[in-house]
Amino acid sequence: MTNESQATVYDVVIVGAGPSGAVAAKRLAEEGMSVICLEQGGYPDYTKLRHSGLEFELTKQQHFATNPNRRRAPSDYPIDVSDSDIEPLMWNGVGGSSVLYAAAWHRLKPSDFRVRSVDGIADDWPLSYAELEPFYARVENDFAVSGVGGDPAYPPGFDIPLPPFPMGAMERKFASAHDRLGWHWWPGSNSIATVKHNGLLPCVRRGACTWGCFDGAKASVDRTHWPACIKLGVKLVQNARVLRVETGADGLATGVTYVDRESGATHFQPGRAVIVSANGIGTPRLLLNSASNRHPDGLGNSSGLVGKRLMMHPYGTVTGLFDDFFENWQGPYGQRAYSLEFAETRKDTNFYRGAKWQLMGMGGPLASVGSWPWGSSDDVWGENFHDTVHKRFGRSAYWGIMAEDLPNEENMVTLDPDVTDAQGMAAVKVTYKASQNTVDLLNYNVTRASESMREAGAYEVAGTPLMRETGWHILGTVRMGKDPGNSVVDAFGRSHDVPNLFVMDGSVMPTSGAVNPTGTVTALALRNAESIIANRRSQPVSQAAEARKVGH
Structure with missing residues (x-):
């Protein structure tokens, strides 16, 4: 039975307390709007981390595993990946996947907004880099981005608010190698505080970013945004699984059932x-589950594109062994340096678009014998164990190769017809196959990154073109665009079909770019929130929502 007693009507109901939901909640509340956020999980329990103990590497996957199918926390839901080349990775709780992200921070390049115009494939965005640029700058300050401004791969004006981490011997070796090759490189930019900023403490470089930051240096929104949101009066309801977005006779959203x-x-x-910020899988899941007589194929799905065009940034690795001893277990884990040399379409290749390379730390001793990033651990145990640890620990580096993923309607998120979660809501099936363009793109970049490794002095190099458990970036399933016939939301995240329903997360991205998307999805959320504020007096509101009070 549904309990409707004491149901306060809020100006905005937000589904999801991750980066986009937190950014929107904070900005709307700053303007005096009443906001409630429903989150299917709770706050992360950082006391379960043992970063400083010898047992950390053995216990890190117990509570903070990135794969929800392995983690199986009460806040997670089943995801069928039997027909997917890549497994989606996420955190369901306050902070969303910012709790587990490596915190590498980028903007999309101007050409990423104009892929159709530049390369004749995929689609142009309904907005430009210039339109998003001021919002990029604002979220970069809120997310304590550290690094070096002025990367020549971007237009002038990409300044970084916090000072960089010092470059170590490993980074300097690759910088010199790329200088000799004439290839782009730049010091890593990360949403990790190097000085006190926005409630964060300076990073102590444990290198454990992707298992939750015990020290409070990484900019996850449970730390950077939710304390401010609560002070501003935002109501955060934890452990609330939203089943449906409801609509009234007038076709407008009235609220949510949870x-x-x-x-x-x-x-x-x-x-x-209503704002849905549940990531590129959770958002289409909710919209499809909100089907009704008026919206038989799912809410906001007159285009038929909800759940279609899934992009997950296929990811490969190139590892190298060195005679030099690096302190490569130190943080930041995610990005010591990066290269955008091969991030655009090149005339001398047989594929479109490109990849970002990020130079990564390798982790502790146990990581030197795991499958990540080496591609296989079959030959490291037994009599090879000690030799392998000696060769790899402190004497290795790797390039993580993040491929731009082109949209394909056959890559999709659908409701599972046979499986539900613990609350009876349909689970999810992910269908994803890497295209031939992706295969060719990754093979080319693995070859080039291997050249970089050798130029930097590696005596042994190995590459893995496609790693399975790398679906950190779940994009594209609720595409934005100008035409309601081939998109789900407009340039401000507003549903074409339901004008008081908004989507703010990576699902709205028409193309993926080749860089980490959190900077873009949060900049979009801030821009969209500003639009809601500017148009609040003319915002259509369902009369059913206004009348939904006790006794009505």
Whole structure:
């Protein structure tokens, strides 16, 4: 039975307390709007981390595993990946996947907004780099981005608010190698504080970024945004699994129905507008599950594109062994340096678009015998064990190769017809196959990155063109565009079909670029929130939501 008692009507109901939901909630609340956010998980329990103990490498996957199918926390839901080349990775809780991201921070390049115009494939965005640039700058300050400004791969004006991490011997070796090759490189930019900033403490370089930051240096929004949101009056409801976005007779959103996972009670939360920020899998799942007589194929899905065009940044690695001893277990884990030399379409290749390379730390002793990033661990145990650890620990480096993923309607998120989560909501099936363009792109970049490794002095180099558990970036399943016939939302995240329904997360991206997307999705969320504020007086509101009070 649905409990509707004491149902306050909020100006905005937000689904999801990750980066986009947090950015939107904070900005809307700053303007005096009443905001409630429903999150299917709770706050991360950092006391379960043992970063400083010898057992950390053995225990890090117990509570903070990136794969929800392995983690199986109460806040997670089943995802069928039997027909997917890549497994999606995420964190379901306050902070969203910023709790586990490596924190490498980028902007898209101007050409990434104009792929159709530049290369004649995929689509142009309904906005430009110039339109998003001021919002990039604002979120970079909020997310404590550290690094070196002025990367020549970008237009002038990409300044970095916090000072960089010092370059170590490993980074300097690759910088010299790329200088000799005439290839682009730049010091890593990361949303990790190097000095006190926005409630964060300076990084102590444990190199454990992707298992939660115990020290409070990484900019996950449970630390950077939610404390401010709560002070501003935003109501955050934890352990609330949203089942449906409801609509009234006028076709407008009236609010959401959710289950309190702890009590099992079902509630209706009315709102004048609804923002869905549940990532590129959770958002289409919710919209498809919100089908009704008026929206038989899912809410906001008149185009038929909800769940279609999934992009997950296929990822390869190139590892190298060196005679030099680097302190390569130190942080930041995600990005010591990067190269955009091969991030655009090149006339001398048989594929479109390109990849970003990020120079990574290798982790501790146990990481030197794991499958990541080496591609295989079959030959490291037994009599080879000690020799392998000696060769790899402190004497290795790797390029992570992040490929631009082109949209394909056959790559998709659908509802599972046979499996539900613990609250009875349909689970998810992910269908994803790497295209021939992706295969060719990764093979080419593995070859080039191997050249970089050798030029830097590696005596042994190995490459893996496609790693399976690398779906950190889940993009494209609720495409934005100008034409309601071939897109789901407009340039401000507003549903073409339901004008008081918004989507703010990576699912709206028409193309993926070749860089980490958090900077872009948060800049979009800030821009979209500003649009809601500017148009609040003319915002369509369902009369059913306004009337949904006790006794009505």
